[in-house]
Amino acid sequence: MGRILxxxxxxxxxxxxxxxxxxxxxSGLTTVYTNELLSxxxxxxxxxxxxxxLVGEPKQMNNTASESEALIGPFLKQLVQEFPNIPVERVDERFTSKMAFQTMIDSGLKKRKRKNKALIDEISATIILxxxxxxxxx
Known part of the structure; x- marks a missing residue:
């Protein structure tokens, strides 16, 4: 078996x-700048x-695609082209950022650390997974 990313x-x-x-x-792996993601x-x-x-799929409350889906489409094409032997699945990512922030509060992180948006992104990916x-x- 291999890992799911x-x-x-x-x-x-x-x-x-x-x-x-x-x-x-x-487990959270890291947060990278999007322009360095494929590398x-x-x-x-x-x-x-x-x-x-496993790629998060942002949706509106009415189950339609979010505006950010327009950014994800070109990335998905590059991902499939770069890694043709690794399948890609999508997962609804609604509320993951809010859940990540609440997780940080529940775990006792200080207010200064909760402002770390990179940490929120990593926790969100972990929640999706x-x-x-x-x-x-x-």
């Missing part, structure tokens, strides 16, 4: 999370066995 794609930064090789535990993924895939890319793993067990 979750991507919380953003205009400036992208949060990444990954499973262990048995696909049991989701980072290339390096990562060369060192780790990645079985699946964890929800995917949970849905697969059902």
């Amino acid at each position: 979750a991507i919380d794609y953003g205009m400036k930064r992208t949060g990444l999370a990954v499973t262990d090789e048995l696909q049991i535990i989701a 980072f993924l290339n390096d990562y895939v060369n060192h780790e066995n990645v079985e699946l890319f 964890q929800s995917y793993l949970y849905s697969k067990k059902m």
Whole structure:
């Protein structure tokens, strides 16, 4: 089995999370600047066995695509072109940023650390991945 790598794609930064090789535990990996994302993924895939890319799908409350979906489309094309042997799945990412922020509060992080948007992006990717793993067990 290979790892599942979750991507919380953003205009400036992208949060990444990954499973262990048995696909049991989701862990935050890092946050990278979006313009460096494909380079980072290339390096990562060369060192780790990645079985699946999981990309967050931003939706409105009425289940229609969010405006940020227009940014994700070109990235998805590049991702599939760059890694043709690794499948890509999409996962609804509604509320993950709010859940990430609440997770930071619940874990006792100080206000200064909660302002770290890169950490929010990484936690959001972890929540996306964890929800995917949970849905697969059902």
